[in-house]
Amino acid sequence: MMDTPNLNRKTTSRRVTMEDVGRLAGVSQVTVSRALSDPDKVSPKTLKKITDAIDATGFVPNAIAGALASKKSKLISALVPSITNIVYSAAVASFSSVMREHGYQVLLSETGFDPKDEEAMILTHLSRRPDAVLLTGIHHTAKARQMLLASDIPVVEIWDTTETPIDICVGFSHDRAAVKAAEYAFENGFTCAATLSAGDERALRRRAAFESRFAELAGAAVENAVHCERASLANGRDGLRALQAQSMEKGTFVFCSSDVLAHGMLIEASAQGLKVPTDIAIMGFGDQEFAAHTEPALTTVRVDRTTLGRSAAMALLSRFDSAEPIASVNDIGFEIVARHSA
């Protein structure tokens, strides 16, 4: 029934400007600008006239013009591999929340897991003249680093640590986390281990660190390893079957690169009538909400995504109001959560 809900479209009326507001209030454009940015610098009487004029006209400040004039966009660009992955979205959510409280908006984009795509997006983002950039991980193309450096704005790299960040990094050591996992396995009597990993760089790095540390402790290489494109329950189930096809020993400890993969494997194990953790032990990574509720409850590595996002925001904010050096590498740590699956 299309009752033309958009009547007032098509009118050629220019958007209202500070000039218009000022005219109505009987003051100049600058005074309107002041009234908005620094009300104390305007007399109470004119302030009132101005706010009235704003209400009357429905004035909405033009942040684009403001940004061009002030060279401050109040925009932070954030690049994450995937926004549907709770692991990244939770960190971005807390980051955004803190930044917003300080008057910044976050322009978020998905990069996928390819540094080349990330590079292209960095260029697009930089053209919006963000006041800072947040990146995921510490691996970027040379050109990306160069553009970022040349842009001369703060950059935070999250989810990892390095001694040589572009500017600031906040995250944790994936190596150490995986090493701890290997030690956990060995200390709990496992003599045989396997890995199931997603294809992204950090997951692969954890896998490698786990395998190398476990081999060191057990005195034998980790023979069984499978990796898949992305973390999903289906890939977790398939992962177990793929491992079994490699003739994995009974009682093997499987280190998965994420809770979702581990959960999928748990489901497949249950479907096969396998006992966890005796027939097979399964460890996840991330400690997502469901991890405590699987059957059996999932042993995993906890990473505090909220803290991660908040720390990144705070690092940026402190950099904004002091050119002084702040901590450029921030380690938020991790924690092994021993439950019943491994």
Place this chain on the structure above:
Amino acid sequence: MMDTPNLNRKTTSRRVTMEDVGRLAGVSQVTVSRALSDPDKVSPKTLKKITDAIDATGFVPNAIAGALASKKSKLISALVPSITNIVYSAAVASFSSVMREHGYQVLLSETGFDPKDEEAMILTHLSRRPDAVLLTGIHHTAKARQMLLASDIPVVEIWDTTETPIDICVGFSHDRAAVKAAEYAFENGFTCAATLSAGDERALRRRAAFESRFAELAGAAVENAVHCERASLANGRDGLRALQAQSMEKGTFVFCSSDVLAHGMLIEASAQGLKVPTDIAIMGFGDQEFAAHTEPALTTVRVDRTTLGRSAAMALLSRFDSAEPIASVNDIGFEIVARHSA
């Protein structure tokens, strides 16, 4: 070891402009602008000189200045209740992906579930002069609607349908979905039903529609209903206990407002040794990935989030290049997925 990775900070060097590029290439600033926006209008020779100059200087276009001059920001603002909820982030991801292919970037913000907060954010977003706005749901404050209308840009409301959208809407009927769920329950022989619902407006609307239709069919009101703040496994588990505290009959059909709540209830039922669906039948909403993998597999209502996002993007795009009326209400439908939990 801090090898000062940020050497070229602090230099007072102005960012390079089209003017600079032009000077180096021996042409005027406009020609540089043309070379970038419409290479065909520039001779091959000067084009080459310009691209060389761009490489040499590391020029990054200033989209802010471009937007101010052209009155096109190539920015779409998107407001969703929560970005960590896969239900919203998946829709936004596909929306963003399509928009990006067409040269638009998406400025995403979380509104929570309060229309008042949404209103404030709409104002902030409009100040960036987006070329369009995407909103979640069809309930907004009067002032929000008015600002949107006055802004004179396309608006898409997603996740619901209405005969009177602000501009365009794409979603499905929550009423009809819940009615179908009630009919499914009744047709499968259930004579007693209950609901567990999160607190958001659409969830409550589904709950109401389910209860009213089921009561109509069964000839008796739905006695047991619980609702909670947000969807989480813990709230799903608590929800079952709360329902039991209301002395719910054995063999009751519970309609949950989301798969996550349903999953939590499934877990609690299992922990209590209840048989599903005989002791208690549980139905979810959303058909998230895990729904097919719970024990027993979750009966639910499927909503195609990817299609939702893509349709919203396409509706906008078609509106951009034709002021002509397009379909302003788009229904993407839903589907009852009968599995084993109900």
Place this chain on the structure above:
DNA sequence: CTGTTAGCGCGTTCAT
């Protein structure tokens, strides 16, 4: 094919 001239709507400086 290329350049000139005008803004876009603000913030910034400097007066008053």
Place this chain on the structure above:
DNA sequence: ATGAACGCGCTAACAG
């Protein structure tokens, strides 16, 4: 406490 003038870096006409 307020205003005038200028410029941010670019696109949009219009010339030539």
